[in-house]
Amino acid sequence: MWPRTDLLKLLKVEHPIVQAPMAGTATVALAAAVSNAGALGSLGCAEDPLVTIRQNVDALRLATDKPFNLNFFAHRPPREDRAVVARTRDLIKPFYEQAGLTKVPDALEAPFGTFDPDSLSLLLALRPAVTSFHFGLPETAAVKDLQKAGCIVLCSATTVAEAKALNEAGVDAIIAQGWEAGGHRGSVDSHYEDFGIGTMALVPQIVDTVDVPVIAAGGIADGRGIAAAFALGASGVQMGTAFLSCPETSISDVHRAALRNAVDQDTRLTRAFSGRPARARNSRYIEAMAEHRAPLPDFPTMYTLSGPLLDAADQDRDFHFLLHGQAAALNRELPAAELVRTLVKETLDLL
Numbered sequence: 001m002w003p004r005t006d007l008l009k010l011l012k013v014e015h016p017i018v019q020a021p022m023a024g025t026a027t028v029a030l031a032a033a034v035s036n037a038g039a040l041g042s043l044g045c046a047e048d049p050l051v052t053i054r055q056n057v058d059a060l061r062l063a064t065d066k067p068f069n070l071n072f073f074a075h076r077p078p079r080e081d082r083a084v085v086a087r088t089r090d091l092i093k094p095f096y097e098q099a100g101l102t103k104v105p106d107a108l109e110a111p112f113g114t115f116d117p118d119s120l121s122l123l124l125a126l127r128p129a130v131t132s133f134h135f136g137l138p139e140t141a142a143v144k145d146l147q148k149a150g151c152i153v154l155c156s157a158t159t160v161a162e163a164k165a166l167n168e169a170g171v172d173a174i175i176a177q178g179w180e181a182g183g184h185r186g187s188v189d190s191h192y193e194d195f196g197i198g199t200m201a202l203v204p205q206i207v208d209t210v211d212v213p214v215i216a217a218g219g220i221a222d223g224r225g226i227a228a229a230f231a232l233g234a235s236g237v238q239m240g241t242a243f244l245s246c247p248e249t250s251i252s253d254v255h256r257a258a259l260r261n262a263v264d265q266d267t268r269l270t271r272a273f274s275g276r277p278a279r280a281r282n283s284r285y286i287e288a289m290a291e292h293r294a295p296l297p298d299f300p301t302m303y304t305l306s307g308p309l310l311d312a313a314d315q316d317r318d319f320h321f322l323l324h325g326q327a328a329a330l331n332r333e334l335p336a337a338e339l340v341r342t343l344v345k346e347t348l349d350l351l
């Protein structure tokens with residue numbers, strides 16, 4: 001049926017489609033529907049306290065007995081550079097004034113931490129079938145512990161060099177995330193904006209470099225994209241934006257409407273909310289901040305400065321942070337299980 005089945009065997013799923021783990025957006029209901037439909041449902045756990053992750057996994061296990069994926073960020077802990085903070089506070093001040101806010105916060109705080117020994121202990125206790133990482137991998141010993149506990153370990157790469165390093169570190173499969181992708185770039189290094197490599201160029205070069213299955217991600221929205229990924233040598237796909245329009249996601253009505261009206265030129269890469277590049281719907285704030293190529297506070301402490309603007313976004317759309325990718329205009333508003341069935345049929349018909 002599928003031209004390549006290595007990933008299906010590895011993940012123990014029927015269809016080679018991974019629903020992207022979208023922190024704050026991919027709900028238990030979404031992941032359960034996707035896993036029950038024979039693809040791989042995922043929860044983005046990176047921004048959740050451990051107790052919430054445990055509760056979500058309990059709920060997910062009640063809703064499905066199929067494999068699912070828990071995703072974490074393994075970013076370098078943020079450093080504090082007072083000069084960068086001072087410059088960014090000045091830069092952001094006019095936007096605070098526009099939003100009617102008075103004081104730009106002084107001290108920066110990370111709203112969530114990076115993957116750490118406590119996250120590892122929780123994962124080892126929960127033993128999900130699959131664990132995936134974004135922004136690099138935790139240390140090799142942690143990867144090995146997870147694999148010994150029976151977890152398949154995946155990680156995103158945005159360049160051939162990153163994929164090669166992940167292969168050498170022993171991951172079970174690599175997510176090749178192209179420039180088109182919605183959400184944060186999964187790159188290990190955050191200074192690579194000038195090298196945006198599209199999915200079409202990235203996937204076959206990673207396939208030629210590594211000896212584990214490659215999962216293509218970025219701009220894949222329908223059966224045409226999935227068939228193309230297989231033609232490029234991928235063993236499966238990871239799709240985020242396409243699942244955003246499912247009724248099971250927790251996106252706002254404003255985001256749902258934006259997806260309905262999306263066009264190809266809607267999005268751009270921005271570091272202006274989190275400190276790391278993410279593809280989001282363009283706005284005046286994003287555009288104005290893009291003019292300034294100076295460093296911003298490290299991910300995720302930049303959220304301390306952008307947070308009050310995000311809170312003001314209900315009144316002022318200039319401050320929305322609506323994460324989606326370049327192919328959003330192809331989205332369909334289908335329940336997740338139906339979307340999976342549709343994607344599988346479209347792809348197999350084409351293949």
Ligand SMILES: Cc1cc2nc3c(=O)[nH]c(=O)nc-3n(C[C@H](O)[C@H](O)[C@H](O)COP(=O)(O)O)c2cc1C
Binds near residue numbers: 071132180183184186
């Ligand atoms: C709203 C949104 C949130 C995302 N959050 C995460 C996340 O928490 N962890 C992660 O590994 N990837 C995350 N991503 C990136 C996806 O894993 C994937 O690379 C991307 O969605 C693929 O491109 P596409 O959006 O064009 O399908 C997110 C993507 C979106 C659209």
